[in-house]
Amino acid sequence: MGNRRVFTSENILAAIFWLACCTYPFLHNTYFVNNFTYYFIMIIFMMSLYVLWGFTGIFSFGQAAFFGAGAYIYGIVSKINPDNSALNILGILMAVLICFSAAAILGMFIYYGHISANFIGIITFCLSLVLQTFMTQTSGPEWQVLGVPLGGYNGLNAIPSISIMGFSFEKNSMYFLCMALAFVFYLIFRKMQHSRIGYMLFGIRENAERSELFGYNTAWISTLVFAAGGAIAGFAGVLYASWGSYVVPSTLGTSISFIGVIIIALAGRYSITGATLFTFIYVWFTRFLASQGSAYSQIVQGILLVLIMLFIPRGIGETVFSLGDILIDKLIPKKKVKKDQVQKEVTRYAD
Amino acid sequence: MLQMIYNFLESFAYISLAALGMSIIYGITGITNMAQGELMLIGAMVVSYMCGMARVPFIVGIIAAMAITAIAGIILDRLVLTRLYSRSEDSLVCTYGVSIALMQVGTIITGTGAPATKSPFGTVLIGSRSYSAYKFIIIAVALILFGVLYMVFNKSRFGLHARATMERREIAASLGINVNKMNILVIVLASALGGLAGALYAPTMSVTGTYGSNFLTHAFVAMIIGGANPLVGTFIAALVLAVVESVLSLYFGAFIGRIGMLLVAILIIRMIPGGFSGMVERAMVKSRKR
Numbered sequence: 001m002g003n004r005r006v007f008t009s010e011n012i013l014a015a016i017f018w019l020a021c022c023t024y025p026f027l028h029n030t031y032f033v034n035n036f037t038y039y040f041i042m043i044i045f046m047m048s049l050y051v052l053w054g055f056t057g058i059f060s061f062g063q064a065a066f067f068g069a070g071a072y073i074y075g076i077v078s079k080i081n082p083d084n085s086a087l088n089i090l091g092i093l094m095a096v097l098i099c100f101s102a103a104a105i106l107g108m109f110i111y112y113g114h115i116s117a118n119f120i121g122i123i124t125f126c127l128s129l130v131l132q133t134f135m136t137q138t139s140g141p142e143w144q145v146l147g148v149p150l151g152g153y154n155g156l157n158a159i160p161s162i163s164i165m166g167f168s169f170e171k172n173s174m175y176f177l178c179m180a181l182a183f184v185f186y187l188i189f190r191k192m193q194h195s196r197i198g199y200m201l202f203g204i205r206e207n208a209e210r211s212e213l214f215g216y217n218t219a220w221i222s223t224l225v226f227a228a229g230g231a232i233a234g235f236a237g238v239l240y241a242s243w244g245s246y247v248v249p250s251t252l253g254t255s256i257s258f259i260g261v262i263i264i265a266l267a268g269r270y271s272i273t274g275a276t277l278f279t280f281i282y283v284w285f286t287r288f289l290a291s292q293g294s295a296y297s298q299i300v301q302g303i304l305l306v307l308i309m310l311f312i313p314r315g316i317g318e319t320v321f322s323l324g325d326i327l328i329d330k331l332i333p334k335k336k337v338k339k340d341q342v343q344k345e346v347t348r349y350a351d
Numbered sequence: 352m353l354q355m356i357y358n359f360l361e362s363f364a365y366i367s368l369a370a371l372g373m374s375i376i377y378g379i380t381g382i383t384n385m386a387q388g389e390l391m392l393i394g395a396m397v398v399s400y401m402c403g404m405a406r407v408p409f410i411v412g413i414i415a416a417m418a419i420t421a422i423a424g425i426i427l428d429r430l431v432l433t434r435l436y437s438r439s440e441d442s443l444v445c446t447y448g449v450s451i452a453l454m455q456v457g458t459i460i461t462g463t464g465a466p467a468t469k470s471p472f473g474t475v476l477i478g479s480r481s482y483s484a485y486k487f488i489i490i491a492v493a494l495i496l497f498g499v500l501y502m503v504f505n506k507s508r509f510g511l512h513a514r515a516t517m518e519r520r521e522i523a524a525s526l527g528i529n530v531n532k533m534n535i536l537v538i539v540l541a542s543a544l545g546g547l548a549g550a551l552y553a554p555t556m557s558v559t560g561t562y563g564s565n566f567l568t569h570a571f572v573a574m575i576i577g578g579a580n581p582l583v584g585t586f587i588a589a590l591v592l593a594v595v596e597s598v599l600s601l602y603f604g605a606f607i608g609r610i611g612m613l614l615v616a617i618l619i620i621r622m623i624p625g626g627f628s629g630m631v632e633r634a635m636v637k638s639r640k641r
Contacts, residue, residue: 059443106617115575121443122383122571123617129568130610137606258451267443293460302452309445310434335633 009324014186014273017280021179025172034173034243039280040178041239042259046279047185047272048174048232049260054269055189055198056225061257062124065131066103066230068252070095070237075156075247085163092162095238096231103230107223128254135249155248164244169242178239182276185232189272194221201225259286262305267317274317362485362600363593364493368548369566370573370585371496372541377574378581379517379537381434381439385446387570388563389453390427390548394420395558396461398550411421416541416550426544428535436534442476450563458560468558489551497546500582513537517579545634568609572616578626587627593618 007319025033045067052058077091106127110120135155136348162177169177192198203211204218212218241247250256259282267278289297312319373387394416401410431449435442504510515523516533524530549563556562573592577584595615600608623630 059440060442061447065513109617109621115620119575119620122575126568126571126613129564130613134606134610145456258447261447295455298455302448302450302455305448305451306431306445309441309448310431313438313441 003091008321008323009328010271010273013277013321013324013329017277018183025137025175030171034171037178037243038240039283040175040182041100041236041243042283043276043279044178044239045233045236046258046260046263046275047182047189048229048236049264050189050269050272050275051225051232052229053261053264054133054275055192055201055205056222058222058226059121060124060226060229061121061254061261062126062128063229063233063260064254064256065124065128065252066099066233067237067240067256068128068131068135068247068249069102070099070234071241071247071251072156072237073098073234074238074241078160079156085168085253088160088243092235092238095234099234099237100227100231104223104227106230107226108279110226110233111219112220125254125257128252128257132249132253146199155246155251156241157246159241159245159247161245162238178243181239186272186276193272259283261300264315265305266308266320268315268316270314271317274315274321278317287300331336355597357482357486358597358601359380359593360490362597363589364486364490365552365566366569366573366592366596367493367497367585367589368489368544368551369570370577370589371500371581372544372548373570374538374574374577374581374585375544377507378579378584379513380432380436382435382442383439384432384541385443385567386427386449386453387541387545387564388567389450389457390420390423390545390563391552391566392453392457392558392560392563393423394546394549395553395556395562396457397546398553399466399558408481413547413550417546420549421539421543422547424545425462425535425536427542428538432534432538439530454560454563456560457562461559464557464559467554483555485554492547496547497586501567504582509536522526531637568613572612576619576623576626578628578630580628580631583631584626584628587631591627629634 021036024036026204028036045063048066049060049063052060052063073095074091077089077094081087110123114121160168161174167173181333192201200216200221201216203216204221206297208222237251240251263279263282264275266282267274286297286301289300306313355450369391372390373384376384378380397416397419398409398412401407401415402409402562407415423453427449431445432442435445478531504514512523513536515528516530520530523533548566552566556565569592573585573588576591577588592612592615596608596612599611603611620626625632
């Protein structure tokens with residue numbers, strides 16, 4: 001643990017990625033920058049799933065339900081009076097809080113009810129499906145919350161962007177806000193991988209029963225993690241609503257959850273850098289496919305998911321990183337470190 | 352009142368037909384098959400194209416649908432599921448990939464909808480209301496299916512082996528049951544059931560790529576609260592859910608009915624661990640002890 005190396009392929013790639021992100025807005029026009037912001041929002045959303053699936057082994061198929069709920073709540077609250085920026089902040093807080101508590105309640109039912117792990121995915125899947133169908137049919141004038149019509153299939157439009165102290169985040173400033181947030185989340189989870197909390201969650205992932213015997217209250221911890229995942233997804237939803245200034249029912253739906261699941265599965269559940277980079281690549285790639293108007297993109301994605309799950313269950317990200325590390329080891333001959341280590345080993349055996 | 356009973360029976364048939372195949376696969380092999388909805392889509396498409404376009408008799412269409420979905424089940428098993436028996440927790444994600452791909456294939460083939468099949472048998476007048484006679488056939492099929500499956504699982508050699516595999520996989524294998532062969536047989540059975548259900552509902556709904564996902568919520572919920580035993584669990588779960596859904600939809604509309612069903616399901620899992628089959632098992636153990 002003590003002498004972890006700095007120049008691993010993971011670190012190098014991550015550094016390149018984040019530096020490229022920093023310089024991107026200075027090299028491209030606002031249109032591209034605005035598109036790029038979407039990638040960061042997806043990265044944050046995806047991290048909510050990563051915490052659940054990668055860290056704790058909780059498989060949620062309904063993260064989009066929280067994502068969409070966050071977006072809707074922010075949209076509704078901020079649309080009560082678009083000129084009042086205090087409502088804006090209230091909207092963010094409410095979205096995160098409601099998503100947190102909704103996820104906590106659901107998690108409580110799941111974990112204290114001792115539901116088999118397979119069913120958690122199914123329950124969250126159903127939740128997301130039901131929410132989507134519910135929001136789709138809210139088109140009539142009788143469906144409004146605090147004077148804001150829910151809009152049914154068309155969803156909410158003209159949602160004001162996030163503004164704090166009179167400064168509203170749009171275009172380039174929104175880009176930097178989202179990038180900073182994504183980076184903060186990235187750092188937190190990167191650190192968490194080698195912290196006590198991280199190890200505790202890994203323990204639950206690997207064997208919940210054993211962790212419980214070690215004295216961890218796994219039901220409570222899992223519930224908390226589930227709730228935190230919901231809150232992060234809700235927060236990503238807020239950013240999404242603010243960025244695109246619209247929410248539609250399909251935001252709640254299973255197709256967005258599916259994107260999250262496929263990214264984590266492809267990237268590898270055990271590598272946050274891989275997941276981050278892959279979110280970027282994947283979202284870019286699907287947008288490219290969609291712009292080509294190909295009807296086959298979903299087929300390709302589905303088959304890809306099956307193949308990866310069958311043959312590379314650890315995911316591409318990790319495989320690439322471990323191969324990269326081997327390559328680096330060969331490129332940079334380690335002289336001193338190795339000698340020292342050998343010396344140490346020798347002295348230890350001599351003792 | 353009559354309307355309510357009719358709604359209840361209709362809902363019962365819908366839930367049990369949707370859930371049976373899936374819960375049989377889950378109960379015996381431990382795999383959550385998300386692609387079951389797409390097997391139903393295949394069944395529906397076979398019927399639509401054979402009966403709606405080629406004017407083949409409906410019964411022949413259904414039999415063909417079952418045969419073709421059974422073959423599809425074998426292909427699915429050989430290509431994907433065989434590799435998943437040892438790690439069933441990954442099966443959900445994996446079969447969801449299959450489901451997504453097949454759904455899109457279905458969308459490309461059917462476009463805005465496969466040729467419509469006419470609902471056979473017309474309508475029946477009961478009292479002052481007219482009901483679709485075809486719905487009664489479906490209800491009858493669902494009930495008969497439970498009877499037949501009960502006989503298969505409790506009276507035949509295959510059923511005995513299947514139940515043994517369900518209870519203790521390793522011990523069943525060590526006693527000479529070919530567990531892998533069992534898996535394939537179970538998948539074929541469940542696929543054919545999915546094909547049957549899909550084919551039966553093809554005349555009543557529009558057959559598009561997302562046809563299969565209409566059934567998913569019901570199937571899942573019934574499977575979850577049914578528990579490990581595919582027959583007993585699904586039967587009771589379908590009964591309970593049908594009551595909840597038919598009563599709620601009659602008074603508040605279909606959406607509240609669906610949401611209510613989901614909430615009841617979550618409550619039931621919280622109250623009765625192991626689902627309904629767990630409850631039945633405990634009751635049986637108790638009565639035997641006396």
